[in-house]
Amino acid sequence: MQLSVRDVDERVFREFKAQAVREGIPVGKYLTLAMNHWLGETRKPLQDIRNFKPFNFGKGTEKLSEEIDKILYG
Helix, strand or coil: CCCCCCCHHHHHHHHHHHHHHHHCHHHHHHHHHHHHHHHHHHCCCCCCCCCCCCCCCCCCCCHHHHHHHHHHHH
16 A cells, blocks of 8 residues: 655654664554554553552562562652
8 A cells, every 4th residue: 555644743754764774674564563553552441540459479578569669769
């Protein structure tokens, strides 16, 4: 399929094309990969934090969140 697209930011397209060249992928195929990636990302439903369930990381990790807080916040 041949395609014309208007209003593409020239700088962004140049960087996109350069990345495709660095990876050795034709620009059309690289664009298809990018669009598929974007579609996959946008199709994921947002998760409600209230639906998260606790996870047991195993013996010896009972105070893991406290240890992480200590590392992050001193």
